[in-house]
Each structure stands twice: as C-alpha cells, then as structure tokens.
Amino acid sequence: MTTIPSLSALPDGRGRFGDYGGAYVPETLVGALQQLRDEYVRAKADPSFQRELDALLRDFVGRPTALCPAERLTAHARAGAAKGKGASIWLKREDLAHTGAHKINNTVGQGLLARRMGKPRVIAETGAGQHGVATATAAARLGLRCEVYMGAEDARRQRLNVVRMRLLGARVVEVDAGSRTLKDATNEAMRDWMASVEDTHYILGSVVGPHPFPTIVRDFQSVIGVEAKRQCEETFGALPDAVIACVGGGSNAAGIFYPFIDDAGVRLVGVEAGGRGGAAGEHAAPLAHGSPGVLHGSLSYVLQDEEGQTAPVHSCSAGLDYPGVGPEHSFWKDAGRVEYTSVTDAEALDAFVLMAESEGIIPALETAHAIAGAVKLAARMDKKHNLVINVSGRGDKDVDEAARLLDSRGGGP
Amino acid sequence: MSESRIETIFSTLRSEGRRGLAPFIVGGRPSVEETARLLPALQAAGASIVEVGIPFSDPIADGPVIAAAMHKALESGVHTRDVLNAVQRARSSCSLGIVAMASVSLAQRVGVARFVGEAKDAGIDGFIFPDAPLEEAPPLVEAVREVGLTASLLVAPTTPRARAEKIVGLCSGFVYLMARLGITGESAAAPEIGARVAELREMTDLPIACGFGVSKAEHVRAVVEHADAAIVGSALVRRIEDAAERGEDAAEAAGAFVRELGVGLKDAGAAA
Numbered sequence: 001m002t003t004i005p006s007l008s009a010l011p012d013g014r015g016r017f018g019d020y021g022g023a024y025v026p027e028t029l030v031g032a033l034q035q036l037r038d039e040y041v042r043a044k045a046d047p048s049f050q051r052e053l054d055a056l057l058r059d060f061v062g063r064p065t066a067l068c069p070a071e072r073l074t075a076h077a078r079a080g081a082a083k084g085k086g087a088s089i090w091l092k093r094e095d096l097a098h099t100g101a102h103k104i105n106n107t108v109g110q111g112l113l114a115r116r117m118g119k120p121r122v123i124a125e126t127g128a129g130q131h132g133v134a135t136a137t138a139a140a141r142l143g144l145r146c147e148v149y150m151g152a153e154d155a156r157r158q159r160l161n162v163v164r165m166r167l168l169g170a171r172v173v174e175v176d177a178g179s180r181t182l183k184d185a186t187n188e189a190m191r192d193w194m195a196s197v198e199d200t201h202y203i204l205g206s207v208v209g210p211h212p213f214p215t216i217v218r219d220f221q222s223v224i225g226v227e228a229k230r231q232c233e234e235t236f237g238a239l240p241d242a243v244i245a246c247v248g249g250g251s252n253a254a255g256i257f258y259p260f261i262d263d264a265g266v267r268l269v270g271v272e273a274g275g276r277g278g279a280a281g282e283h284a285a286p287l288a289h290g291s292p293g294v295l296h297g298s299l300s301y302v303l304q305d306e307e308g309q310t311a312p313v314h315s316c317s318a319g320l321d322y323p324g325v326g327p328e329h330s331f332w333k334d335a336g337r338v339e340y341t342s343v344t345d346a347e348a349l350d351a352f353v354l355m356a357e358s359e360g361i362i363p364a365l366e367t368a369h370a371i372a373g374a375v376k377l378a379a380r381m382d383k384k385h386n387l388v389i390n391v392s393g394r395g396d397k398d399v400d401e402a403a404r405l406l407d408s409r410g411g412g413p
Numbered sequence: 414m415s416e417s418r419i420e421t422i423f424s425t426l427r428s429e430g431r432r433g434l435a436p437f438i439v440g441g442r443p444s445v446e447e448t449a450r451l452l453p454a455l456q457a458a459g460a461s462i463v464e465v466g467i468p469f470s471d472p473i474a475d476g477p478v479i480a481a482a483m484h485k486a487l488e489s490g491v492h493t494r495d496v497l498n499a500v501q502r503a504r505s506s507c508s509l510g511i512v513a514m515a516s517v518s519l520a521q522r523v524g525v526a527r528f529v530g531e532a533k534d535a536g537i538d539g540f541i542f543p544d545a546p547l548e549e550a551p552p553l554v555e556a557v558r559e560v561g562l563t564a565s566l567l568v569a570p571t572t573p574r575a576r577a578e579k580i581v582g583l584c585s586g587f588v589y590l591m592a593r594l595g596i597t598g599e600s601a602a603a604p605e606i607g608a609r610v611a612e613l614r615e616m617t618d619l620p621i622a623c624g625f626g627v628s629k630a631e632h633v634r635a636v637v638e639h640a641d642a643a644i645v646g647s648a649l650v651r652r653i654e655d656a657a658e659r660g661e662d663a664a665e666a667a668g669a670f671v672r673e674l675g676v677g678l679k680d681a682g683a684a685a
Contacts (some may be wrong), residue, residue, distance in 0.1 A: 024544045026474040027569040050583040190473045195595030308522030310470040
C-alpha cells in the first residue's frame with residue numbers, strides 16, 4: 001500500500017514546502033534563526049508554554065472568537081444566485097480578537113518565545129499597522145521593549161494605528177526608502193535585527209520570511225482553523241464545504257486553512273488584492289501574476305521583473321500591498337490544494353460597504369477582499385452548503401481611507 | 414585547472430609580503446559610463462580587487478548608503494546587463510580582480526548557470542552572494558566553480574567554529590570575514606578581528622578579506638594586521654555619491670579616497 005504523504009506534514013528539516021521556503025539570509029542572521037528554531041521546538045514540547053499561551057489567548061486576546069451566521073449577507077448572495085444556489089455564509093470573527101485582528105494570535109506566541117530566549121527587545125514590520133499594534137500590545141503585556149517599522153506611505157494611510165502603537169509604548173520608525181510600504185518596512189526590520197540579534201527578537205507578522213518564521217506564524221495562527229473546525233461541528237454538525245480568506249503575506253489564510261488541509265472535501269479559497277487590474281504595478285497578486293523568486297529570505301511566488309527586481313504593487317489595502325506571499329501558499333497553489341483568486345479595489349470597497357450595512361460589521365479593507373470573493377463564491381455553491389469567511393480584522397483603522405475612496409467615486413458616506 | 418585571477422592576485426601579494434585593498438562600488442553609479450571609468454581608477458589608486466555590487470531592489474544586508482545608491486541606480490534604469498557591459502568595457506584596461514556582489518534573487522530569476530556564465534563572459538572573476546548562507550549556497554557555489562570562477566561566502570562574528578569550518582570549505586579565492594554584526598556601513602571604532610582570523614587560519618590557507626564598517630586608513634591598518642585584504646564599501650560609496658551630487662568627477666574622488674586608505678597598508682604584511 002502506498003501512503004500519500006500528508007500535505008500538512010511540511011516543511012521539511014530545511015524549511016522547505018516542496019521547492020518553496022528556505023532561509024536566504026546573511027550569515028549574521030543564521031544563528032538567531034537557529035536559536036529561534038530550537039527554542040520553538042522546546043516550547044512546543046513544554047506543557048507550561050502551552051498553558052501560558054492558552055491562558056493569554058483566553059483571558060487577554062478573548063479566544064475563542066465566535067463563529068456566527070451571516071444571514072443578511074447570505075440573503076444578498078442568494079438574491080443574485082440561480083435556483084438552488086447560494087451557500088449559507090458563516091463568519092469566523094477574528095475582528096473580535098483583542099486589538100481587532102488575528103495578528104495578536106501570533107504576537108503573544110512570539111512574545112512568549114522572546115521572553116523564553118531572554119531577549120528584552122522586540123521589533124516588527126507593519127503594513128496596515130495591525131501587526132504593529134498587536135506586537136506593541138503583546139510587548140506591553142509581557143514587559144518587552146518594542147520598535148515597529150512602518151512605511152511612510154502606510155503611516156499616512158493608517159494614522160490611527162500609529163497613534164495606538166505610540167500609546168502602547170512602542171517606538172514607530174517611519175521608513176522613507178523604496179515604495180515606502182510594507183516591503184520596505186520589512187527590509188528595515190531585517191536590517192535592525194542583523195545589528196541587534198543578541199538582545200532582540202524579530203516578531204515577523206506573516207507566514208513569510210526565512211525558515212522558521214512561515215511555520216511558527218502558521219502554527220500560532222492555526223488556532224483560528226482549529227476553533228472554526230470545532231465550531232462548525234458544533235453548529236451545523238459537519239465540516240464546512242468551503243473556507244475563504246484574504247491573502248497578502250497570507251497569515252490569516254494559513255491560520256484558517258491549515259487545520260483543513262488534509263480534509264479533501266473542504267474547498268479552500270484565497271483572495272489576493274486585484275487592485276486596479278491585471279497590468280504590472282496595478283495589483284498585489286503574486287500567486288496570480290508572479291513567478292518563483294527570493295524575497296525577504298524565502299523562495300516563493302513574487303511579483304518581479306525579468307531580471308529579478310521586485311516589481312511595484314498596488315492595493316487600496318495597506319495590509320495586502322506586498323509583492324510576495326508565504327512559501328506554503330506557493331506550495332498549496334502548485335499542489336492544487338488551495339484555489340487563489342483576486343478581487344479589485346472597487347469590488348473590495350463594495351464589499352466593505354455591504355458588510356457594514358448588511359451585517360453591522362465594518363471589516364478591514366483586507367478582509368473586504370475575502371467578503372467580495374465569498375459573495376461570488378456562495379452564489380455558485382449549493383444552497384445546502386456552508387461557507388466560512390475568515391473575518392481577519394475590523395475596519396476602524398480604514399474609515400478615513402474608505403471615506404476618501406468612496407468620496408472620490410461619488411458615493412461617500 | 415589554471416589558477417584564477419583572484420588566486421593569482423593573492424599569491425602575488427603574499428609572495429611580496431603585501432596586503433590588499435578591496436573597495437566596493439555600486440554598479441551603475443553615478444552612471445554606467447562612470448562605472449567603466451571607476452575600475453581602472455581604483456586600480457591606479459592601489460586596489461587589488463574591486464567588488465561591484467549589482468543593484469537590487471531589496472538589499473537586506475546593505476546599510477542606508479549602499480541601499481540608497483542601489484535604488485538610485487535602478488531608478489535611473491540601470492540593469493544587470495548594463496553593469497556587466499561596463500565591466501566588459503573596463504576589463505581590457507585593467508588587471509585587478511573584479512568580484513560581483515549579487516543577491517541570490519537576481520541569480521535565481523535568470524537561472525544560476527546563465528547568470529554566472531554571463532558575468533564570466535563580461536570579465537567577472539568571482540562572486541559573493543551575501544544572502545546565501547551555507548545551507549543555500551551549494552548550488553550557487555557549484556555553478557561558479559563549473560566556470561572556473563571563485564565564490565566567497567561570509568563568516569560572521571557570531572558564526573560558531575564548526576560552522577565556520579564548513580563555510581570555509583565551500584569558499585574559493587578568499588574567505589569574506591565580516592568585521593562586525595549588522596549591515597554594511599561606516600563605523601567609528603577600528604574592528605578587532607585578530608582572534609577570529611587566527612581561528613580561520615587554522616582551518617584554511619585561503620586568503621581572508623575583511624569588511625563591514627571598515628571606513629578609514631586606521632581601520633584598514635587594523636584589519637590588514639591580521640587579514641590579507643581590507644574591504645571598504647559604504648565609506649567609498651558615500652564619497653562617490655557626494656562627488657556626483659556636487660557635479661565632481663566620481664572616479665577622481667574615489668581614486669583620492671582609496672589612495673588615502675592605502676596609507677593603512679604601509680608596513681603591513683611583515684607578519685604574514
């Protein structure tokens with residue numbers, strides 16, 4: 001009998017998901033990555049670590065987050081569907097987690113790891129500011145010093161989160177280099193870490209970067225999928241027929257997908273940022289339009305030109321405005337396990353308004369991409385089927401930017 | 414196989430009891446034409462080897478000076494091919510070693526064998542891939558050896574001894590020792606590398622070149638007291654950028670600075 005190896009058994013010992021992943025970093029960082037790998041293995045085997053993490057997730061983060069039916073959104077999808085079509089839509093409410101997004105699941109976990117390694121300082125990169133806020137929050141709770149790198153353009157778009165980070169005692173460093181967005185903030189955080197590895201842990205915010213970050217972040221975010229799976233069983237007595245999530249770097253998607261990866265009957269759909277269209281520089285959809293390349297320490301799909309220079313990207317959502325994606329998503333794409341699609345800025349903005357008006361939830365602009373994808377997907381699914389959307393974050397941070405975008409097309413609130 | 418140019422350069426230095434200077438420049442800065450002029454100018458000023466950084470959009474190992482110069486090169490439309498063309502034009506008029514410093518991203522995109530082959534055809538003698546550590550380096554090193562060029566991997570101050578032995582085992586031409594942690598950039602204090610170099614000498618006969626934070630003649634002196642060559646990057650790149658900004662001759666400014674650094678080589682090597 002041949003055993004088909006489980007897709008969830010990766011990465012291998014070299015941090016590879018198939019061909020993807022690895023650790024393309026200067027020698028200076030190799031020791032720190034090894035230390036992190038070793039500490040993570042020890043922590044996973046240590047019941048006291050898991051107890052401490054579980055307690056933080058319960059009492060500080062507010063887990064488990066709810067799984068709730070989206071009745072009016074479902075009705076909306078059914079209104080546009082053929083007879084017998086229109087799946088029931090369910091919302092996995094990561095927007096209800098402390099600080100308003102899934103990012104905190106990872107930062108409390110890595111914060112605990114930093115403390116175990118005896119590192120008193122943490123740094124982070126941030127795009128929309130959600131990971132920065134979550135890192136500053138975990139740092140405050142755990143008594144760690146915190147510095148957050150943020151692209152100057154993002155700091156403008158997400159001013160509220162800059163204020164929150166500062167209130168939480170973090171130092172925010174605005175990065176003026178390159179495209180002044182998430183990619184450049186990541187470069188600066190890696191540079192900081194190269195000079196500060198001895199007393200600093202880098203809390204990377206997505207399933208990207210060199211091994212072991214894609215694995216560690218996926219594992220800490222998997223609490224989303226583990227809870228969702230249990231909640232589906234409890235609520236409608238079955239696995240969902242489909243799960244959908246937005247994909248920038250891909251941490252909320254990896255977190256909700258991973259526990260379902262070996263359940264072949266569950267359709268998994270990732271939604272990338274389609275921006276203003278498919279032309280180069282107009283979107284941030286590396287899985288749709290990119291090619292394998294090395295960015296920020298791992299091999300994965302990346303938007304790049306023919307000689308390997310990272311290409312410019314665009315999305316209305318600062319959290320998705322990134323030319324790369326986690327290596328495990330590249331592997332899932334090539335393996336055919338996860339379908340990746342994209343929605344445009346305009347579709348995401350429509351979904352932002354739709355979600356607010358029909359469900360009473362103002363979603364993050366990132367999440368709005370998943371919602372736009374979900375409404376289309378639900379309309380094509382059978383009526384008796386169940387579709388879970390990962391509501392990765394709430395949209396308070398986006399209200400100014402959304403109002404500006406809605407105004408500019410003449411439909412402002 | 415015949416000795417590579419890099420090997421010949423170091424064996425000549427050793428036989429003459431001298432140490433070398435290995436300045437770093439960003440290819441295509443201030444312009445492709447200037448790069449072609451800089452190479453002979455650096456040789457005339459006393460450089461044994463020059464490292465040419467191939468501009469990359471996301472150079473994570475580089476500090477602000479080099480990263481900004483790379484971004485400027487890319488913004489002005491410089492491609493890898495243009496940098497290689499500049500090397501090719503300068504090659505016939507200079508005998509110094511030319512080593513390409515390139516992100517693995519660039520090699521990966523066009524294919525390692527093709528990338529290395531095209532560089533060799535342009536007159537490149539060796540490679541440094543700053544973001545390819547021991548675990549990821551073997552396919553790159555193999556492709557470089559295949560065409561008879563040298564590959565230098567980096568050893569960091571934090572690299573444990575057993576790991577350093579494996580790294581050194583993959584190197585050819587010379588070993589690149591980082592004088593300090595962190596990214597490229599200028600630094601105030603002279604590096605202390607004596608113990609580390611002594612340790613590396615027990616593992617290998619390969620020459621050791623040392624960079625990161627080496628920014629004045631006094632630092633060069635401190636480095637070549639132990640290492641075979643001193644690598645100077647950001648301090649030189651800053652002077653080239655400043656000269657370009659003021660409308661002055663970049664090759665002249667670079668030559669003057671390298672001559673000034675060369676003072677640090679005087680009387681060195683006696684202990685070799």
